[in-house]
Amino acid sequence: MHKWQAYAGRFEPVTVRAHLRSxxxxxxxxxxxxxxxxxxTDAAAFRDHLVKLGQTPKVDGGLSNSxxxxxxxxxxxxxxxxxxxDGYKRLSQNILLNLELPKAVRAKTLPREDRDYLTIEEAEGMLAKMPxxxxxxxxxxxxxxxxxxxGLRAxxxxxxxxxxxxxxxKEMLQDATEMRAKNGKSFRSFFFPRTEAFQQVLGEWLTELGALGFTEDDAVFPSLNDLTYHAPGAAPVSPMQSSAAVGNAFKVATALIARCCTPHSARDTLVYLxxxxxxxxxxxxxxxLNLGHARPQIKETYYAKMTDEQRRSTIEGLCAGTQFTAKxxxxxxxFYESRFERGSKEYKYAKRLADRRAAARDGEDVLE
Incomplete structure (x- = not known):
């Protein structure tokens, strides 16, 4: 068990604790x-024990299907x-096979209800409403x-x-040596397209922290008690121990537009985008890759690896304003055919798109 815990040190502590409980x-x-x-036979008996717990009411010590x-x-x-x-290589492969739950138990989890998430335009509108x-x-x-x-996790x-x-x-570094990163993974992420309004808000916040004396080793989102003047030479402001503030921020923000989205929904938004x-x-x-997914839909092992500079160039191209959805x-x-009522919501949005197209165009029609 000591050796396994040394191996499992690559994972988040909460993940290690969950595995240890099992x-x-x-x-x-x-x-x-x-x-x-x-x-x-032992493995099969343990599997049957789990199935029985799943069939037992929770008040009697039963467990959920999940x-x-x-x-x-x-x-x-x-x-x-x-x-x-070493010393365990003679264990039977059938142990693994016998730990698989019956198909009927696995099927109980389907279909999964889709998580609610915003489009990037809805998220921008929500941000504008926040006090x-x-x-x-x-x-x-x-x-x-x-x-x-x-799209960083909470x-x-x-x-x-x-x-x-x-x-x-226009980049962020997820440094697993200093941050609570999923699976202890470090990677560099470049700012996604259509996030200019979000970048402005973040830039203003960083400027405010600078005015408070915050320096590079200080937390970007510290506890409210630490959001005071930080004297030169003082110890770095530590990050919060819990991610509750992130969850609460999303709860309050999405309530402004009569929605209820979790922090992870921002990643769903970016996937949809x-x-x-x-x-x-x-x-x-x-x-x-910019979301930190090690495996895109097509396994990367079958294709040449994409370097950070190639990814940066591709993301910057998408940020240039020349990419439009079919809609x-x-x-x-x-808009150019004057099919929208002047001053309407659709007219204003279409005009913004047309202006962006005109600003980004270098003599060629991006719609062709």
Whole structure:
């Protein structure tokens, strides 16, 4: 178990604790039987034990379908690791097979209800409605803005430091050595297209932090008690220990537009935006990698790897304002054909698109 915990140190502590609970649960079920003596029959008995718990009412100690699936998966992953360790290589492959839950149990999780998320235009409108009269409100606005600029998860957002953001280069660094990053992964993310309004809000927040004396090692989104003047030479302002402030910011912000979206919904928004904007495999891969996805839809092992500079160039091309969705192209044409009522919501939006097209065009019609 000590060796497994050394191996599992690559994961988030909360993930390690969840796996340990499942392994300890197995140990209790086996009555302390040594792992090198575990048989396929033992694995099948543990699987049946989980199924029975799933059929037992919670008031009597039963578990949810989701919980038993996690227990089965985590124990299976433990044995996958254990079978390649010295002294355990003779363990039967059937142990892994017998830990698989019945198809009927797995099917109970389907269909999954789709998460609610905003389009990038809806998110921009929500940001505009957020108040900013107090420093707490301005911090919340900046949290929302930052989430949509690069799609960082809540834990990573909470542990951002000023040195991780470069507004001039339009990029953020997820540094797993200093941030709570999923699976301990570090990567560089470039600002996504259509996020100019969000970038402005984040830039204003960073300027405000600078006026308070914050420097590169200080947290971007510290607790409210730390949002005071920071004297030169003082110890760095530490990030918050919990991501609750990020979740609360999304709860309050989305309520302004009668929605209820989680911090992760910003990533859904960016995935949807990528589906709308990208038109080539190269652009799709750049968008996916920019979200920190190790595996785009097509396994990268079958293609040449995309370097950071190639990804930057592709993302910058999408940010140039020359990429339009089919719906936007139609709206621009309708605008030039005067099909919108002047002053209407559709007219104003189409005019913005037409202006952006004109500003980005270098003598060639991007709609052709």
């Amino acid at each position: 392994i300890r649960m197995l140990e209790v079920h086996l009555g302390g039987k040594a792992f090198d003596k575990v048989t396929p 919980t038993i699936r996690h227990h089965a998966s985590q124990v299976r992953q433990f044995f996958e690791w254990l079978r390649i360790q 900013g009269s107090t420093i707490a409100e301005r911090r919340d606005r900046a949290i929302i803005a930052c989430a949509y600029i690069c 834990a990573a957002l909470t542990t951002l430091r000023l040195k991780h953001i470069d507004m001039q280069k 990528g589906n709308e904007l990208t038109s080539s495999r190269k652009e799709e891969r750049a968008f996916s 936007e192209q139609s709206m621009v044409l309708d």
